[in-house]
Amino acid sequence: MDNNFNNAQQFSQEESIDIKALFFKFFRFWYFFALTIFVSLVIAFLFNKYTKPVYEVKTTVLIKDDRSSQNLIGIGIINNQQNLENEMGLINSYALAKRTIENLDFEISYFEEENFITRELYQSSPFRVAMDTTHPQLKNIKFGLFILSNAKYRLVVQAEKAVMYDYSKREDNGEVTEPIIINREYNFGDEIETEMFKFTVFLTEKYKSDYIDKNLAFTFNDYEGLIGTFRSTQLEPINREASIIEISIKGDNKEKLSDYINELANQYLLRGIEKKNKIAENTIRFIDSELVDITDSLNFTENVLQNFRVNNEIMNMDYKSNQVFEAMKQFEDQKAQLDLKARYYRNLQDYLTKNKDNIDDVVIPSAMGIEDPLLTQLIGGLAELYAQRANILFSSSEKNPAVAAVDQRIRTTKTTILENIQNIINTSQISIQSLDNRIAELEKEVNKLPETQRKLFGIERKFKLNDALYTYLLQKRSEAQIAKASNLPDNEIIDIARGGSQVYPKKSLNYLIALVLGLVLPVVYILGKDYFNDKIIERKDLEKLTNLPIIGHIIHNNKETAIVVSESPKSSIAESFRSVRTNLQYLTQGKEQQTILVTADMVGAGKTFVSINLASIFAMYDKRTLLMGYDLRKPKIYQDFGLTNTEGISSYLINKSKYEDIIQTSPVKNLDVIMAGPVPPNPAELISSAKNDELMARVKADYDYIIIDTPPVGLVTDAFLLMKYTDANLFLVRQNYTNKKVFESIIKDIENRKMGNIYLLVNDVKLGKGSYGYGYGYGYGYGYGYGYGYGYGYGYGYGYYSDDDDSDKKSVFRKIFGKA
Numbered sequence: 001m002d003n004n005f006n007n008a009q010q011f012s013q014e015e016s017i018d019i020k021a022l023f024f025k026f027f028r029f030w031y032f033f034a035l036t037i038f039v040s041l042v043i044a045f046l047f048n049k050y051t052k053p054v055y056e057v058k059t060t061v062l063i064k065d066d067r068s069s070q071n072l073i074g075i076g077i078i079n080n081q082q083n084l085e086n087e088m089g090l091i092n093s094y095a096l097a098k099r100t101i102e103n104l105d106f107e108i109s110y111f112e113e114e115n116f117i118t119r120e121l122y123q124s125s126p127f128r129v130a131m132d133t134t135h136p137q138l139k140n141i142k143f144g145l146f147i148l149s150n151a152k153y154r155l156v157v158q159a160e161k162a163v164m165y166d167y168s169k170r171e172d173n174g175e176v177t178e179p180i181i182i183n184r185e186y187n188f189g190d191e192i193e194t195e196m197f198k199f200t201v202f203l204t205e206k207y208k209s210d211y212i213d214k215n216l217a218f219t220f221n222d223y224e225g226l227i228g229t230f231r232s233t234q235l236e237p238i239n240r241e242a243s244i245i246e247i248s249i250k251g252d253n254k255e256k257l258s259d260y261i262n263e264l265a266n267q268y269l270l271r272g273i274e275k276k277n278k279i280a281e282n283t284i285r286f287i288d289s290e291l292v293d294i295t296d297s298l299n300f301t302e303n304v305l306q307n308f309r310v311n312n313e314i315m316n317m318d319y320k321s322n323q324v325f326e327a328m329k330q331f332e333d334q335k336a337q338l339d340l341k342a343r344y345y346r347n348l349q350d351y352l353t354k355n356k357d358n359i360d361d362v363v364i365p366s367a368m369g370i371e372d373p374l375l376t377q378l379i380g381g382l383a384e385l386y387a388q389r390a391n392i393l394f395s396s397s398e399k400n401p402a403v404a405a406v407d408q409r410i411r412t413t414k415t416t417i418l419e420n421i422q423n424i425i426n427t428s429q430i431s432i433q434s435l436d437n438r439i440a441e442l443e444k445e446v447n448k449l450p451e452t453q454r455k456l457f458g459i460e461r462k463f464k465l466n467d468a469l470y471t472y473l474l475q476k477r478s479e480a481q482i483a484k485a486s487n488l489p490d491n492e493i494i495d496i497a498r499g500g501s502q503v504y505p506k507k508s509l510n511y512l513i514a515l516v517l518g519l520v521l522p523v524v525y526i527l528g529k530d531y532f533n534d535k536i537i538e539r540k541d542l543e544k545l546t547n548l549p550i551i552g553h554i555i556h557n558n559k560e561t562a563i564v565v566s567e568s569p570k571s572s573i574a575e576s577f578r579s580v581r582t583n584l585q586y587l588t589q590g591k592e593q594q595t596i597l598v599t600a601d602m603v604g605a606g607k608t609f610v611s612i613n614l615a616s617i618f619a620m621y622d623k624r625t626l627l628m629g630y631d632l633r634k635p636k637i638y639q640d641f642g643l644t645n646t647e648g649i650s651s652y653l654i655n656k657s658k659y660e661d662i663i664q665t666s667p668v669k670n671l672d673v674i675m676a677g678p679v680p681p682n683p684a685e686l687i688s689s690a691k692n693d694e695l696m697a698r699v700k701a702d703y704d705y706i707i708i709d710t711p712p713v714g715l716v717t718d719a720f721l722l723m724k725y726t727d728a729n730l731f732l733v734r735q736n737y738t739n740k741k742v743f744e745s746i747i748k749d750i751e752n753r754k755m756g757n758i759y760l761l762v763n764d765v766k767l768g769k770g771s772y773g774y775g776y777g778y779g780y781g782y783g784y785g786y787g788y789g790y791g792y793g794y795g796y797g798y799g800y801y802s803d804d805d806d807s808d809k810k811s812v813f814r815k816i817f818g819k820a
Helices: 002-050 084-091 094-102 223-230 254-312 319-354 373-394 401-447 451-485 507-532 539-545 572-587 607-619 637-641 649-653 683-687 690-702 718-725 740-752 804-809 812-817
Strands: 054-062 068-073 076-081 108-114 117-120 127-131 137-139 143-147 152-159 162-166 171-176 180-187 191-193 198-203 215-220 234-237 244-251 492-495 501-504 550-555 594-600 625-629 663-665 671-674 705-709 728-734 758-765
Touching: 002 507, 054 254, 084 234, 084 244, 084 254, 094 223, 094 254, 108 127, 127 215, 137 215, 244 254, 254 319, 254 451, 254 492, 319 401, 319 451, 373 401, 539 740, 550 572, 572 594, 572 607, 594 607, 594 718, 607 625, 607 637, 607 671, 607 705, 607 728, 607 758, 625 637, 625 690, 637 671, 649 683, 649 690, 683 690, 683 718, 728 740
Parallel strands: 550 758, 594 705, 594 728, 625 671, 625 705, 728 758
Antiparallel strands: 054 244, 054 492, 054 501, 068 076, 108 117, 108 215, 127 198, 137 162, 143 152, 143 215, 152 180, 162 171, 191 198, 234 244, 663 671
């Protein structure tokens, strides 16, 4: 009946413990869950606040897809072959970026440092630096500036070395290898001049007293560095079918980026207009050179004609002479135009042969009224090749394979053009020869006229020819001038860049990520901890591996001494040893004399510590107790008690010491100790000897309780040899230390041997307020016997132990998560 009552009480206690443990585990999980979310959101907030923002600005440009857009110059057609990919490459070219930077005031940058973030004060700086461009300046060196008042400022410069930059030549102008240290006060408006820089600082209308003592700075930027920084534009069509491209750029100052990208688009359109104007200018220049000779010839023949008519009193030719003249004039006009075109071809042929670097001054065929689509296309292609070559050379050298490839294409195109021109010249010569033959036939008719009529015919013929050529060239010149004045960009800006959107950090996304991480990390941590953990943490870890009974647990020792039971008898750890003592008495059914063996799977489980304090707790029971150090290979007990190890079990077993000589009295009342003695070469043989049987018989006759400290069973078999003498065998499992796989392997071997009286004892359990056992709080409600159950923690027996208040010193986090 008493046993039923005890079992019912034990079940009630364990059920109460399980409910409390489950509640606390639930509470701790949600505490960790909420704490993780809070920490994640705080990190996201700090990241958003102290990360320098990055903005993106965009503009869109229409690349007209009528790839043979026509620009009328007279009756000619300028074919502008446009390709979307080529235009995108042009917009992103070094040449256009350089041209854009040169038209912007980016040479000096102004900054303000605040809250660990450096912010550029573009067009909002409280001061302005006017540099002398004829004097070298220190490029890319930070000039710290602290405004002291509206009249004074402090200039601070510190650099190990620097490079000077010549803004007039736009190139480096030597290095400064010695350290630069400047910390002086100046007046606003004073010119500051050294060998390394020369400039003047002025206050602007943006100045306010708030800027006093602020950490301001400015730097001188070189053009190459600026081009490299801003030549990071991204271009892509808005969709696959459209010829509208979106130009975007990212940086930390959206106003500056907007100015750059808008100027880039403007310079792109301006370049197209200049290219068209260049064609018209080349045409006008060629026509002007031809007009010089024709004007002289026209003036000369006009004077001759006038003098002939006055001297011979002849005003006009007769009807027959006029018919021959008109026919002759028609043929000679055709021949004159063919001669003019032939001179153009020879001029073009000579220009292409002599000029190898560009064709900027070439006159396109259509400007001279030459309808040859093939030649016009070849010249346009040659111009594109020269443009590609120039773009590559801006960031490379002549040795670049890409330059060599373009040069080969240029040579091939030139050869094709020259062959085409030569064929055209040959064809023109045939046409001119035909006209000469027909003119010769008409000249025979002229020779039949009277001498006076014949001379007048010849003079008027030359005059009319020169007059027709003069009129034709003047017409073409006027058309070229009109075309130049009316030139418009082929392409069009659809939307200019206005402001910009922040792309980094993305605040909402960061908060969302932080929230998701706060939700996921606790789950991943707990599941991952269980999955990857190879140590024994909880009671269920043991229950999965073995069916051996668990006799109790020893909590973590936070004392400096190993003999903690004797020195702190009212401590919680001493109570945990009392719990084990009580449970052992229950399991051995109250035997007055007991022999208890302590072992483990591996070293470090705390065998010696448990053996010493278990022996001490039995000695405090006012029983004759003996602690035997049977770890003959690595004896340690003598160190904790401050005794000697010169004589012990090993020396007794080999008959070198007497029984009375190996027994030593410990500082603990009623506790004697037999040390292991000197390390023998054959411990297992000594333990299995008859002499050891004799020793065990004598100690059992002299003592009530015998505690045997043995080596780990995972390494040697000594403990198995001693189990025949024992009433109970304690197998130590150290929390968060004992390896699951090693323990499972050894414990299965023990179970297969069918060894009896083996009990598990959990050592080094870390408990805090609110814990019901160890690990996650499943705990151990030990009730072997009447109502014995220890480890309930805070709220159950609190204040009964001398070290209860120590737990108050722990942080809330450590209390919640069971950290020692």
